[in-house]
Amino acid sequence: MxxxxxxxxxxxxxxxxxxxxxxxxxxxxxxxxxxxxWHDQLISNKEFQKGQRVLLYDSRLYIFPGKLKSRWVGPFIIHQVHFNGVVELLNSNSTNTFKVNGHCLKPFMEPFNQDKEESVSLSHINLNQKWVDGLSLSRD
CATH class of the missing domain: 1.20.5 (Single alpha-helices involved in coiled-coils or other helix-helix interfaces)
Structure with missing residues (x-):
């Protein structure tokens, strides 16, 4: 060997x-x-301004949550936006402010108000005309 x-x-x-x-x-x-x-391209940059209304994600662990409900709480008003992604929120029913991560926020969409209805009159439209790419073609 x-x-x-x-x-x-x-x-x-x-x-x-x-x-x-x-x-x-x-x-x-x-x-x-x-x-x-690949994961970073899925992240959307959120831009918030002072005075904007936002919802905050409630990330606490609930072992027995009961019924299904939304984990977004709020709305809160943005008091100040810091450069590092920290957002200072103002509670809507008091003057207390607290800081949260900007990733936990999403813009609050105002509910649709059905009281403000707009009506558009269509009586001036001639139904005997055909429109093709912005050109009027009469049926005459």
Whole structure:
């Protein structure tokens, strides 16, 4: 038995295993970067202004929540927007302010008011005319 040959083969096997480990590390790192890029493109930038009304996501853990209900609470009024994504909110029924992460907010959409109805008169439209790409073609 040649100990030199066995020693060299063992050393080559160890080097080959280390190369495989390094390749796996590089592949996993590139896969993580691609996954991060894909997830980051799904994030939408939210721009908030002072005085805007927003809803706050309630992220507390409820073990037995009971009925299904929305986890968005509010509306709150934005008191101040900081450059690092922190938003200072003003409680709508008091003068207390508190700071939250801007990712936990979404704009509050005012409910549709059915009292303000607009009517548009269509009596001036000639039904005997045909419109094609902005050109009037008469049926005469």
């Amino acid at each position: 040649d100990l030199n040959r066995v020693d060299m083969k063992r050393c080559l096997d160890l080097n080959e295993m280390e190369e495989l480990r390094n390749d796996a590390y590089i592949n996993s790192k590139s896969a993580k970067q691609m996954m991060k890029r």
